[in-house]
Amino acid sequence: MNAIQKRRKEIHITQEQLAARLATSGFFFTAGSISHWENDRHFPDAFNDINFRKALARALEWDEQEMMLEMGWIVETEPSRDAMRAAELIDRMTPDKRRMAIGILEKILET
Numbered sequence: 001m002n003a004i005q006k007r008r009k010e011i012h013i014t015q016e017q018l019a020a021r022l023a024t025s026g027f028f029f030t031a032g033s034i035s036h037w038e039n040d041r042h043f044p045d046a047f048n049d050i051n052f053r054k055a056l057a058r059a060l061e062w063d064e065q066e067m068m069l070e071m072g073w074i075v076e077t078e079p080s081r082d083a084m085r086a087a088e089l090i091d092r093m094t095p096d097k098r099r100m101a102i103g104i105l106e107k108i109l110e111t
Helices: 003-010 015-023 031-038 050-059 064-070 081-091 095-110
Strands: none
Touching: 003 031, 003 064, 015 031, 015 050, 050 064, 081 095
8 A cells, every 4th residue: 555545545535535636726637547646557747746746735634744755755854953963973983883873773763
């Protein structure tokens, strides 16, 4: 189940209802098209359109940044002070310790 389908089911709407919500923002797709998205068979060029992504986030009652992260799309944000500090510390480590530190951070994110 991909992120769109998961979110759609979390908010208890059908593919038809999602299509109707997108139509109110001027993006017209069928339930069949949405099925293709949910099964990773086809993504329209509209996914490259920032206005479409905003409309999709609204239709799915989702914070746009959260949606983009969940879908694996690049989100450009300013790094926090904590992120900058972590990067500085890791940069000062030897290659072996750097790999270990990154491995530890990845494990933390898995939980």
